[in-house]
Amino acid sequence: xxxxxxxxxxxxxxxxxxxxxxxxxxxxxxxxxxxxxxxxxxxxxxxxxxxxxxxxxxxxxxxxxxxxxxxxxxxxxxxxxxxxxxxxxxxxxxxxxxxxxxxxxxxxxxxxxxxxxxxxxxxxxxxxxxxxxxxxxxxxxxxxxxxxxxxxxxxxxxxxxxxxxxxxxxxxxxxxxxxxxxxxxxxxxxxxxxxxxxxxxxxxxxxxxxxxxxxxxxxxxxxxxxxxxxxxxxxxxxxxxxxxxxxxxxxxxxxxxxxxxxxxxxxxxxxxxxxxxxxxxxxxxxxxxxxxxxxxxxxxxxxxxxxxxxxxxxxxxxxxxxxxxxxxxxxxxxxxxxxxxxxxx
Numbered sequence: 001x002x003x004x005x006x007x008x009x010x011x012x013x014x015x016x017x018x019x020x021x022x023x024x025x026x027x028x029x030x031x032x033x034x035x036x037x038x039x040x041x042x043x044x045x046x047x048x049x050x051x052x053x054x055x056x057x058x059x060x061x062x063x064x065x066x067x068x069x070x071x072x073x074x075x076x077x078x079x080x081x082x083x084x085x086x087x088x089x090x091x092x093x094x095x096x097x098x099x100x101x102x103x104x105x106x107x108x109x110x111x112x113x114x115x116x117x118x119x120x121x122x123x124x125x126x127x128x129x130x131x132x133x134x135x136x137x138x139x140x141x142x143x144x145x146x147x148x149x150x151x152x153x154x155x156x157x158x159x160x161x162x163x164x165x166x167x168x169x170x171x172x173x174x175x176x177x178x179x180x181x182x183x184x185x186x187x188x189x190x191x192x193x194x195x196x197x198x199x200x201x202x203x204x205x206x207x208x209x210x211x212x213x214x215x216x217x218x219x220x221x222x223x224x225x226x227x228x229x230x231x232x233x234x235x236x237x238x239x240x241x242x243x244x245x246x247x248x249x250x251x252x253x254x255x256x257x258x259x260x261x262x263x264x265x266x267x268x269x270x271x272x273x274x275x276x277x278x279x280x281x282x283x284x285x286x287x288x289x290x291x292x293x294x295x296x297x298x299x300x301x302x303x304x305x306x307x308x309x310x311x312x313x314x315x316x317x318x319x320x321x322x323x324x325x326x327x328x329x330x331x332x333x334x335x336x337x338x339x340x341x342x343x344x345x
Contacts, residue, residue: 002285002313005276005340009307010292012037012271013300014134014173014194014245016264017060017072019043021325024063026250029268031070033342035305038073038134038245041099046077046111050089057094075099075134079111080118087125096300097132097171098122102153104140116157123165132169132300133161137180138220147204150220151179162187169299174199174247176220178230184241185234192299194245195235197274198265198332203228214256215330218249219263235291236284243295246271252327269331270318276311276340310343 015030015037017023030037039060041047047056053074060072073096076082082098090098101112113119126133138149139156162170172184172193184193198218203225207216216222234242248271249264256262267274272292279288297304320335321328 004313004343005285005288005311006308007272007289007311008293009035009305009309010244010272010289011035011296011305012246012248012268013171013243013296014038014040014196014247015268016040016042016247016249018250019056019059022250023060025322025324026248026266026268026329027060027063027070028065028068030248030271031064031068033268033272033309034070035307036071036073036302038075038096041075041077042101046079047075048077048079048082048111049086050076050093050095053090053095054093073097077101077111078113078119078122078133080114082119082122084121084125087122087129087131091129091131095131097134098126099134099136101136102138102140116161120164123161123168127165127168130169130301132171134171134173137172137175146221147223150175150177154179154183158183162191166190171299173245174220175231176223177227181230181234185239187241192241192243192295193234194247194296195231195242196245196247196265197267197271197278198222199228200231200235200278201228201274214261215332215334216265217256217261217263218247218265221263232278232282236279236282236287238287238290240290240295240298242291243299244271244275244292245296250324250329252324253321253330254327256330265332266329267332269322270333270338270342272309272311272342273338273340274332277338280340311340312343313339314341315339316341 012034076098078098103112103114137153139153169190175193204222246267248268250266251262318333
């Protein structure tokens, strides 16, 4: 039985850091594990311009723990009105991608895209500049069943998008369904996907086992077991089209545990340990380094990291809660025992 596992230092290709005191509370957990992270732009107000992205990047850098070299990779929030000439400025500023939120699909998505046809000129500019499009792949049509919204998005929007922009890099973020896996597997080399720990660990039954479980509520919502199994097979397969993206989304406990509770799982505290649990159970620990450390960097055209992290097979208890500014956070698996632990640097 493998007792320790040393990996090239990984990256998180989908992370919510928030801002201000909230950011300062959660940033150290990601900086401890990851060399880089693609930071989501859905603040209030959203990060829609290169100048805003630069300012946000500097706030993140200033909040890093002493001695940390963690590097935030910035994104812009795509809107109906994003001007094509902003793409050149974004590229010059070091922005790595734009994020597509269908309006109303998830947290802080009210400024999102209402009709992809309105963004055509901007998508053409992205294709020319080589900036990827990161897709929250769900329709927000209230007539579509919540559990079907990813599959419907593929048919209605993703297939036409790929046809119209064959040179555009697309990351299908936090895929949750067998249909999502099949689409990415069958698409060309310019299409990839991130996979979260919660969608690998749980199916939708977990939302209701022992009563309603608000800390497992996220968007896209957990799906049926057949979909979870398909995600595990894809993530552990060694395919370079699938890579680590936690979608860690911190919300204060009191905002999760009330009527209209916020969507999002806080996974950053023990992200690597959670992924190790999945890969260990699948007998695929030898595939974790590619998934966590290589595939995302290769897809984005960035150098692989040089340092390492080490996981040790050791039982430990995840804290029930952790500080979050003036509030508290409950991490995924809070209060539970995990079998892998990240060794301190």
